[in-house]
Amino acid sequence: MSMSSILNALEKDSDRHLDDLVQWLRIASVSSDSSRKSDVARAADWLMDKFRGAGLAVELVPTQGHPMVIAETAPVPGAPVVVVYGHYDVQPVEPLDQWISDPFDPTVRNGNLYARGATDDKGQVLTHVQSVCDWIANGEPLPIQVKFLIEGEEEVGSENLERMLPDLADRMACDCVVISDSGQYSDGQPAITYGLRGIATYELRIDGPSQDLHSGSFGGAVMNPAIAICHVLSSMVDKTGRIQIPGYYDDVVDLVASEREAWQNLPQDEAAFADSIGVKELFGETGYTADERRWARPTFDVNGITAGHQGEGVKTIIPATASAKFSFRLVPNQDPTKITAALEKHLADHMPPGVRYQLSPDHGAPGMLADTNSRYMAAANTAIEMAFGKKPVLIREGGSIPIVTRFQEVLGCDCLLLGWGLSDDNAHSPNEKFRIADYHRGIRASALLWDQLGKLQPSESK
Template identity: 85%
Template sequence: MSTTDLLESLKKESPRHLNELIEWLKIPSISSDSSRKTDVTKAATWLVDKFRGAGLSVELLPTQGHPMVLAETPPINGAPVVVVYGHYDVQPVEPLDEWITGPFEPTVRDGNLYARGATDDKGQVLTHVQSVCDWLASGKTLPLQIKFLIEGEEEVGSENLERMLPDLAERLACDCVVISDSGQYSDGQPAITYGLRGIATYELQIDGPSQDLHSGSFGGAVMNPAIALSHVLSSMVDANGRIQIPGYYDDVVELSTAEREAWKKLPQDEAAFAKSIGVSELFGEAGFTADERRWARPTFDVNGITAGHQGEGVKTIIPATAKAKFSFRLVPNQDPAKITAALETHLANHMPPGVRHTLTPDHGAPGMLADTESRFMAAANQAIEGAFGKKPVLIREGGSIPIVTRFQEVLRCDCLLLGWGLSDDNAHSPNEKFRIADYHRGIQASARLWEELGKLSRQA
């Protein structure tokens, strides 16, 4: 079977590919929810069965948390070795009442498939699974070896994978890691992502009186922890979007003139972007475009606040405790540990009197940059253009995939970040979706990628 025949065969299998994604999306594999542990394992087992049915060597590898799925095709002498990384765990679904259809009841509407995990990351990683499994089923020999590493803890920081990666390094030895957990630049404009921001996440608790107090009897005599929390959070960033933590920008690598000029040529429409996400206008650090702020500038965001009465009606109290969850998106060269130390200093200097605070770091990871001149990048350009009918642009991504930097460090390999999703796919939000046509184009691009990478000599 020729590659052209294989690509045509993939198109004919589109209904099955969609049905299998629907089947996998029905499994509520929420890694952060301990009550879903059985479901998370079920999602991993579904993948193991898929690989085993296609003849791959496969293992369900236990961790201290959720298991990882490791699978591989036979080695090809002299050809590159590629690791496909992805994750089968998904985000929580709240607020549930904002979903039009159930998050684990995959539904097709207007050419999109709606479900939690549709684009992040089950739908995207399954494009590579489908292309490899169908390639093997065709009887055509793969021109390179492909190893799969698909974990169940990406949405909670990949702690176990990061810890185990050095021990898995020999088993995962490769020339390149392929990851599809990002997106296109815009509808109809495919992209290759060459940079990711890092992340540092925290929970801050501020304690005041030993119990909730009557706001009439005690108001004005004690510091309200919720007000203290508001003061501290507002002290983190100024009116121009500039973060006020001491030394925060010391290690930031400024954007090159070439990058800024290249990004200006992208079909940017900030007003349309604002409208697409439901805001009247955009806001961020002064002196930068929205793309520059989203992709290559560090940020601070409050992710959740809890204090006092949350039920129906009014309860006039001074709450004993107030909490906030917040995060920083970091750019390459910023160190999460240094950010934590600077944050501790800032909190100590800005905490109002009469309250106590506890800062609990959660997870952190540095940002990364890929080599835009690598031969793997050139192969990906050819594959994506062939599948999508348009040459991809090079972009960065504001999100974080914590394990990618560790892949570069431990496996000493190139990384290809090839995303098929769109900016309005609602990842991490209600009504997450994946455009069905892009799912199928992703499978085509994946198959073309193996063909292009297979042309490369491992020694080159």
């Protein structure tokens, strides 16, 4: 069967492909919500049924949390072996009142499919599932072996997969890992991502009096925990966006001139970017463009603050406690454990008197860089250009996929980060979406990638 026949078959199946995605998106697989445990399991079962229906060998692998789905096609001697990694768990939906439509009732508007998980990551990983299943269904063996490793805990840090990966190394042995959990550079400009930032996340709790106090009777006599937490958080970053924790930048590798020049030649429009996310102007570390700051510079962000009265009307109190969740995005070479040690010292030096505090680290992962000169990168470049009608650009991504660096370390493989989403897809936010045309283009690009990888000579596959 020719490649054109396979692409024609994919085109004929486009309605079913969309229906499959709608079905999967209806399942509220929020991994961080214990009340959704059965929904997370149902999302894994849906995927298992999809693989079984196509005749793949498939197994549900239990973990201490949510299970992993592992499936594989038949081996092809002398050809590359590819692992497709993705996740079927999704982020919480709050604030629910900001959704135009129900986050678990997928809705089509203006050529987009709106639902939680549409682009992160059910829609994107399903492009690879569809291309493989349809290829096999059309009676032709794949030119390479494809293994799928799709987990249910990426949105909570992938700790169980990270712990279990060495034991899975022989089973997941491969030449390359393909991951679609990122995006295009801009509308109409596809991209291959060759770098990810790392992450370190925390929760800080500050306790003051033994109970809430009347702010008139006690104000001015005790430290207010809400004020204390504001002081501490503001001490971590200055007005220019520069992080103030001692030693924070010690391991940061500066961007090279050729990389900065390549990014500056991209079709940037910072005013349009600001408008697309609803702000009047951009902000960040002085001396860097917006792309440089969000792709390759470390950052600090407050993710949530809780203190005092949250109900209707005024309640004049000094709250007994305050808490904040915050995160650092790290660049390659920065070590989350070193960041934690520096943070603990900074907190000890900057905590106001009269309060007690507890820092609780959550999850952390280093950043990564991929080999931009690999044969797999060249194959992906050709496949994407054929599917999208435009040559992809090479970019980094400011987000984090915690397990990618571990794939490089444990499996000794290359990584291809091929994103089909757009910057306004609202991943992690209300009204998450995935453009339907890009979903279908992603399926085509996936099929073309298997074809391009199958053309590598045996000596070139390693």
